[in-house]
Amino acid sequence: MGERTEQVITLSLPSSMQHVDLLKVIVTEILKETNFSEDIQEQVNLAVIEAGTNSTKHSNEEEPEKQRNFQLILAENKLTVVTEDEGEESTRIETETEQVIALSLPSSMQHVYLLDVVVTEILKETDFTEEIQEQINLAVIEAGTNAIKHGNKENPTKKATLKFTLAEDRLEIFIEDEGDGFTRREVADPLDPENLLKSSGRGLFLMEACMDSVTYENNGTIIKMVKYKGTPES
Amino acid sequence: MQVNLRHKGSITILDIEGRVIGADALALKDIIDQQIQVADSEREPREKLNIILNLERVQMMDSSGLGVLVAAHTAIRRNEGNIVLLNLGGNIRSLIVMAKLMTIFDCYDSEAEAIAGIIRT
Numbered sequence: 001m002g003e004r005t006e007q008v009i010t011l012s013l014p015s016s017m018q019h020v021d022l023l024k025v026i027v028t029e030i031l032k033e034t035n036f037s038e039d040i041q042e043q044v045n046l047a048v049i050e051a052g053t054n055s056t057k058h059s060n061e062e063e064p065e066k067q068r069n070f071q072l073i074l075a076e077n078k079l080t081v082v083t084e085d086e087g088e089e090s091t092r093i094e095t096e097t098e099q100v101i102a103l104s105l106p107s108s109m110q111h112v113y114l115l116d117v118v119v120t121e122i123l124k125e126t127d128f129t130e131e132i133q134e135q136i137n138l139a140v141i142e143a144g145t146n147a148i149k150h151g152n153k154e155n156p157t158k159k160a161t162l163k164f165t166l167a168e169d170r171l172e173i174f175i176e177d178e179g180d181g182f183t184r185r186e187v188a189d190p191l192d193p194e195n196l197l198k199s200s201g202r203g204l205f206l207m208e209a210c211m212d213s214v215t216y217e218n219n220g221t222i223i224k225m226v227k228y229k230g231t232p233e234s
Numbered sequence: 235m236q237v238n239l240r241h242k243g244s245i246t247i248l249d250i251e252g253r254v255i256g257a258d259a260l261a262l263k264d265i266i267d268q269q270i271q272v273a274d275s276e277r278e279p280r281e282k283l284n285i286i287l288n289l290e291r292v293q294m295m296d297s298s299g300l301g302v303l304v305a306a307h308t309a310i311r312r313n314e315g316n317i318v319l320l321n322l323g324g325n326i327r328s329l330i331v332m333a334k335l336m337t338i339f340d341c342y343d344s345e346a347e348a349i350a351g352i353i354r355t
Contacts (some may be wrong), residue, residue, distance in 0.1 A: 071355035109256050109260070110256070110257050111256075112255055112256025112257060112296075113255070113256060113257070113258075114254060116253060116256075116294075134294065134325055137294070137324050138294065138296060138329075139325070141255050141256065141296045142296060142297055145256060145297070145298065146294065167250040170267045189331065191333070196304075196335070196337070196338060197304055197308055197336060197338070198301075198304065199302070199304050199308075200297070200298075200301045201297075202297035202300055202301065202333055203296075203297040204299050204333070205297075205333075206296070206329075206333075211331055
């Protein structure tokens with residue numbers, strides 16, 4: 001992957017205790033990329049969970065409308081974790097029933113796993129069926145891969161940013177990259193017989209097949225996907 | 235993802251387990267490419283390569299994984315070999331149907347059938 005630079009992963013979570021699990025799976029996954037021994041990985045994980053629990057229980061008093069922000073900075077032989085919470089200074093104006101989870105990643109294909117575990121964890125809290133959860137998971141992996149590989153050309157200094165909004169009736173997902181964008185209608189149809197044997201070009205098709213709605217904004221650098229609970233119009 | 239490689243006579247069987255997504259899809263591509271290279275260079279006279287991909291324990295596959303299957307199919311067929319799929323679970327089957335790849339791959343539900351099928355073609 002060329003020179004090894006610092007990788008910064010940021011995560012923003014609502015302040016409910018259940019999200020400590022999400023923090024835990026992300027840290028576990030990131031630690032796998034380090035040279036730390038298993039013992040040390042366990043220790044770091046425990047420390048991060050304590051910090052996360054602390055900011056949840058004490059600073060934000062388990063008020064889910066307040067966000068907690070985490071920065072995980074992975075250098076060659078060092079992992080730095082910065083936690084920040086809104087405490088008294090909450091300025092959020094989201095409605096109470098919405099929960100927002102945001103994640104920002106350096107553009108490396110290794111991090112596609114991180115997306116997988118994050119989405120799996122987020123979806124556990126929803127009442128989507130297992131089958132639908134797998135579909136959403138696949139759509140996010142495809143959108144993330146698209147942002148990392150095609151948008152940001154696997155440049156680790158460029159970020160792929162994801163935002164998950166859990167509302168009462170739907171899950172909305174935004175994925176943004178720092179690339180040049182693309183035009184959807186210029187992407188070839190992978191189901192066309194002449195494209196069936198191509199080894200790439202199925203990502204957007206799978207996203208659209210798995211979600212209720214997929215829209216491309218800002219010249220394709222932002223993808224917005226929605227999955228409704230129940231049928232779209234009900 | 236984990237891949238176990240075994241042989242039954244001249245047939246290579248890859249038992250794949252886990253989630254074939256992102257970087258792991260590329261790792262699977264490396265393993266298959268290596269088998270193609272071995273078949274190309276080391277065997278005299280050159281034998282055709284027959285591969286069975288056992289997907290029984292694959293829970294998820296993304297478009298990168300599908301791309302690896304299709305690229306392997308093209309490369310192996312070029313050398314007059316064959317690649318077939320074994321034990322597709324519900325998720326993987328619907329993915330392959332959705333991508334219209336059932337017309338390209340022969341799929342089997344038992345190893346014996348897959349072996350018989352790969353030798354026949």
